[in-house]
Amino acid sequence: MVSSPVTRLPALPAELRAHLPAELRGLRRDGVRLMVIDRAARTIRHSRFTELGTFLNAGDLLVLNRSRTIPAAIPAGRESGDAVQLRVCVRHADEWHVLCLQPVPPHANVALRTGERLQVDSVPTVVRGRRADLPLLWRIDALPNGLERILASGEPIRYSYVPEPVPLLYYQTVYATEPGSAETPSAGRSFSWELLLALRRSGIELADILLHTGLSSLQDDAVDAEHPLFEEWFVVGSDAVDAVNRARRVIAVGTTVVRALETAVGDDRRIHPIQGWTRLRLGARSPLRAVDALLTGFHEPQAGHFDLLRAFLDEPLLERAYREAIDARYLWHEFGDLCLIL
């Protein structure tokens, strides 16, 4: 494990946590701020997201994650009659891996028994046991018509910094297509079609991949600090491959896109069409072969997100960017402001 310097960094002030999406804060969807880090010049500039095009050139490629967010927090009943909340992290064909939590904040983990029956949306399922590598995740029988069950009974996964429920629609990107993400691929959430179509008209290309996200937190600080990693389903199609292989510069919109594209890199160091489960872990020493730049949100240093940022930024520049984002009052988390790393 890479030793983390996070203890040296100032804590994130509570008022910089975005409680609501921009549209519910009286702004337009794309009305968020943009911090731009130029790695070559080692400069940090402050701008608006709607000015994104001024930092890009014709022939650049923006790669989007088209995954649609599902309401992955679902209520369930135990044999004892106790209510719990399941957070669906990984959905294999016959087995789901879920977090089992108290139904109310702070949503502490609840220990189940192997063989125990649970009721989800009036449908029974059986607990198969803990996941060996990540014991907080429970293996359960996949629910029949599982997506329907989730859509019928679930709500969006919500952390403490979002105090009131926000309708699922506000979690979706404007280009969300196939459903399956437990949490929003949030770096693209601020895009409006007005902005995307303007970028396209100015010669910036768009391509899309699919990666269904799992959980960003297992609701246990010690476990989260180890940056648990699980498999995520992804698809990189031939249209995206062609676009990436001919682009001048590839800008990943979100770390999920980095994970998908870098997994698609073959021995020839080019990307190829692929679909499957990715277990790729990216960190400080990971070479980036498909992606040249990254648009990302601001997430806390404790989150696994920071590991991936080290693939783009050396430690001094990462630390400087973190301090500058706090000093300049950028908003954090999935409904917050954005950062472009060129």
Add this chain to the structure above:
Amino acid sequence: MQLEGKVALITGASRGLGRAVALAFAREGAALALCARGAEALAQVASEVAALGTQVLAVPTDVRLARDLDRLVALTLDRFRRVDILVNNASELGPTPLPYLADYPPAAFDDVLQVNIAAPFRLTQALIGGMLLRNRGVIINVTSDTAVTGYPGWGAYAVSKAALEGLTRTWAAELAKTGVRIYAIDPGDMDTAMHQAAVPDADRSELKRPEDVARAFVELVTSTEPAIAGRRLEAATLGQ
């Protein structure tokens, strides 16, 4: 089979024009996602469509409910990965016999606008992102001559169809220079349950059959020289 490999979503598909368009698209090889409020009638149409050898997903849906629309969109995209053609056909006539606006129950007015204008807006918004990513897609809103002519008694329905035509024009302007086209089609007077409810004493022999009107929809989505987007089209003149 001019629609082989295409995916179409049709609202209000359990009867009338929606059913006829579903069958016409199925004959051309399109995979179909169908929705309607009545599960039983919808299942019947789905089995007729399946008998034509095409893939079909039937999702009972009350288009007034956001959760139902979310579910329709998610299940459709989970099954077919994309939607190439969206037909916003589901319409509510309102109370019958048709009351004057001065007498119109306000709750019924709101209800008609929910079904006839808010739902097409929401559904189009939910599906247009995928179309714009692929830079390809067709959206057809079913309108009526009541949108452009004031007929006594057609109150909320006429208002909603005028709004739907406004939605179509505005959206077409915003989609200019993209590969996504949006239209409003006026099917004309058809021999349907809705027409029977609105005009009980109509001479049915003078009404068009939905199956004949549905051909205009096939024509519109398969034409190699597509009509100008945003236009108000009349089914009777399409394909001539």
